Amino acid sequence: MYEEIFRRRAAGEDVRVARGLERNFAHPSTETELRTKEYIDQYVANRRAEWENEIFTQRRRLGGAEESLRVRETKKAREDVRIATKKIQTLLDRLTDLRRTEPVEDDERIFPLSYAPVLVQKEGETIIVPMRYACRLGDKPANYDSRFPGTYNARRDNLTGFWKNVYGRRHAVMVISGFFENVPRHLYEHRDLLPEEKPENLILQFAPHPSEDMLVACIWDQWKGPDQPDLLSFAAVTDEPPAEIAATGHQRCVIVLEEKNLNTWLSPAKATPAQLDAILDDRAKRIFEHQIAA
Numbered sequence: 695m696y697e698e699i700f701r702r703r704a705a706g707e708d709v710r711v712a713r714g715l716e717r718n719f720a721h722p723s724t725e726t727e728l729r730t731k732e733y734i735d736q737y738v739a740n741r742r743a744e745w746e747n748e749i750f751t752q753r754r755r756l757g758g759a760e761e762s763l764r765v766r767e768t769k770k771a772r773e774d775v776r777i778a779t780k781k782i783q784t785l786l787d788r789l790t791d792l793r794r795t796e797p798v799e800d801d802e803r804i805f806p807l808s809y810a811p812v813l814v815q816k817e818g819e820t821i822i823v824p825m826r827y828a829c830r831l832g833d834k835p836a837n838y839d840s841r842f843p844g845t846y847n848a849r850r851d852n853l854t855g856f857w858k859n860v861y862g863r864r865h866a867v868m869v870i871s872g873f874f875e876n877v878p879r880h881l882y883e884h885r886d887l888l889p890e891e892k893p894e895n896l897i898l899q900f901a902p903h904p905s906e907d908m909l910v911a912c913i914w915d916q917w918k919g920p921d922q923p924d925l926l927s928f929a930a931v932t933d934e935p936p937a938e939i940a941a942t943g944h945q946r947c948v949i950v951l952e953e954k955n956l957n958t959w960l961s962p963a964k965a966t967p968a969q970l971d972a973i974l975d976d977r978a979k980r981i982f983e984h985q986i987a988a
Contacts, residue, residue: 703737862965870907
């Protein structure tokens with residue numbers, strides 16, 4: 695499954711994968727891992743060539759605009775200089791990052807619509823599979839993701855509503871060490887917006903103290919469409935936040951499962967609705983610390 699995802703990305707599909715996930719195949723030891731590594735290398739080579747070609751195009755644009763300005767000052771030429779200069783620097787930064795070999799924290803970050811490893815159970819065995827983070831239910835159209843971009847979260851109070859076809863049937867777990875949330879600055883600062891002030895977004899990074907890997911409750915589904923590859927995708931189950939998260943102005947929080955409940959959550963057909971509810975209620979007291987993300 696991992697090989698197929700990286701193959702599709704190398705072929706030009708818009709498949710987003712965290713860089714940290716790629717590193718699992720940096721030292722292949724099987725034929726499948728070797729092919730996967732080759733697809734990753736092909737994708738990197740394709741991106742490098744694409745960005746280098748675009749830099750060449752923008753440098754020609756910049757040179758033409760600067761030549762025009764030597765003859766006569768025009769708004770268009772000045773704008774071309776600004777845009778080309780900005781694009782060249784952005785592409786140079788991307789190329790520098792592409793060549794980077796040392797890992798950084800953001801390499802492990804999972805964004806909506808990107809693929810991440812999750813735990814599921816298949817025939818009684820717990821396995822790690824790649825799924826897209828943003829769940830498209832099997833009965834929804836292909837454009838559902840763009841029309842309703844919030845399906846990476848599944849509200850607990852809607853599990854038996856919108857998510858009823860997968861809740862109690864298809865459960866997964868994502869393992870994380872922290873999470874990010876968007877919070878309006880004025881709510882974070884516990885004040886109203888000032889006159890003429892526009893809302894400003896802050897990205898807050900939350901992590902438990904003491905630090906630990908957390909087992910996040912998720913639901914998933916398989917989508918099939920004509921002439922399109924099957925899509926496995928998931929959403930994290932969220933609930934009302936603990937006091938320290940609510941105090942930052944954010945009103946949701948992922949549900950962290952206790953390890954003793956892992957197998958039952960991953961095999962929901964063997965549990966009653968009351969047992970599943972009890973699992974979602976059974977949470978150890980955790981204190982989440984936060985910082986404003988760069």
